[in-house]
Amino acid sequence: MALDLKLDGKKAVVTGGSEGIGKGIAKALAEQGCDVAICARRKEPLEATAAEIARATNRKIIAIPADLTSAKDAENFIKKSHEALGRIDILVNNAGSAPGGVIEFLSEEAWMQALQLKFMGYVRCLKHALPIMVAQGGGRVVNLIGNDGVKDSYWEIAPGAANAAGQNLTKSLAGQYGKHNISMCAVNPGPVRTERWAGLVKAMARDMKISEAKADTLAPKSIPLGRIAEVEEVANLVCYLASPLAHFVNGTQIEIDGGQSKVLMDQARDDR
Numbered sequence: 001m002a003l004d005l006k007l008d009g010k011k012a013v014v015t016g017g018s019e020g021i022g023k024g025i026a027k028a029l030a031e032q033g034c035d036v037a038i039c040a041r042r043k044e045p046l047e048a049t050a051a052e053i054a055r056a057t058n059r060k061i062i063a064i065p066a067d068l069t070s071a072k073d074a075e076n077f078i079k080k081s082h083e084a085l086g087r088i089d090i091l092v093n094n095a096g097s098a099p100g101g102v103i104e105f106l107s108e109e110a111w112m113q114a115l116q117l118k119f120m121g122y123v124r125c126l127k128h129a130l131p132i133m134v135a136q137g138g139g140r141v142v143n144l145i146g147n148d149g150v151k152d153s154y155w156e157i158a159p160g161a162a163n164a165a166g167q168n169l170t171k172s173l174a175g176q177y178g179k180h181n182i183s184m185c186a187v188n189p190g191p192v193r194t195e196r197w198a199g200l201v202k203a204m205a206r207d208m209k210i211s212e213a214k215a216d217t218l219a220p221k222s223i224p225l226g227r228i229a230e231v232e233e234v235a236n237l238v239c240y241l242a243s244p245l246a247h248f249v250n251g252t253q254i255e256i257d258g259g260q261s262k263v264l265m266d267q268a269r270d271d272r
């Protein structure tokens with residue numbers, strides 16, 4: 001018998017749900033019976049994704065355009081999601097890619113951009129969603145962060161710094177909100193095959209002064225399992241963690257990176 005995640009009828013909010021990992025998570029939650037509100041900056045792909053998931057799952061999928069680098073947009077996204085869904089059982093903070101690069105080339109703006117979305121985007125949504133969860137008697141938060149926050153890295157130092165801040169925030173808020181029956185945890189993916197992957201490989205090749213073909217081998221070589229993750233693998237883990245079955249997994253983080261060792265990535269780069 002299949003494991004029942006007891007997500008049927010739950011109301012979930014997923015940031016950055018039009019593409020990539022966020023789209024995978026929104027779809028997986030809807031397949032488990034959740035109604036889902038998603039946001040992204042671009043309205044058209046967001047609405048197309050909402051319609052696609054609604055068609056495939058027969059659930060209510062609400063599309064609310066928002067740029068989470070704006071405090072006003074983040075507040076509006078949570079408020080409108082709450083109005084449309086009636087409650088917020090699950091918040092998945094996901095929209096958070098940050099620019100990679102080596103310290104010599106990372107501009108002041110790139111560092112600020114990393115913190116603006118990857119860290120402050122999460123802070124903004126939490127600030128408005130937590131009071132709603134407190135008022136309704138509980139909730140569940142899953143923060144999609146990244147293994148760069150817990151492993152030393154070469155090219156991902158800006159995302160790594162923003163990740164480490166988000167991981168600390170997750171633990172701190174878990175400690176503060178448990179008394180309200182709100183539990184939260186972080187998921188730390190390594191490299192995942194999303195629409196952004198080809199662009200990342202290109203940028204890595206440029207900054208590391210190696211060919212794109214070579215850059216594309218670095219991540220798999222740094223992972224004992226020899227490949228990067230698929231979106232569905234991350235989405236399945238998030239579904240489990242969003243479920244009441246995992247409510248007691250609180251104030252902690254789980255890596256989903258095939259046991260990646262960032263040091264191996266650096267060695268592969270030098271192995272010309």
Ligand SMILES: NC(=O)c1ccc[n+]([C@@H]2O[C@H](COP(=O)([O-])OP(=O)(O)OC[C@H]3O[C@@H](n4cnc5c(N)ncnc54)[C@H](OP(=O)(O)O)[C@@H]3O)[C@@H](O)[C@H]2O)c1
Pocket residue numbers: 015016017018019020021022039040041042043045066067068069094095096097098117118144145146147188189190191192193194196
């Ligand atoms: N992919 C990986 O290999 C990987 C590895 C480790 C961790 N992660 C983490 O996993 C999460 C998801 O990553 P991802 O690769 O799917 O890419 P992502 O760029 O974080 O997510 C793409 C989604 O976010 C939306 N988005 C981007 N900027 C936004 C903003 N300012 N406000 C609101 N929405 C925004 C995009 O739509 P619009 O462009 O229309 O706004 C799209 O729907 C991120 O937190 C990332 O750091 C990813």
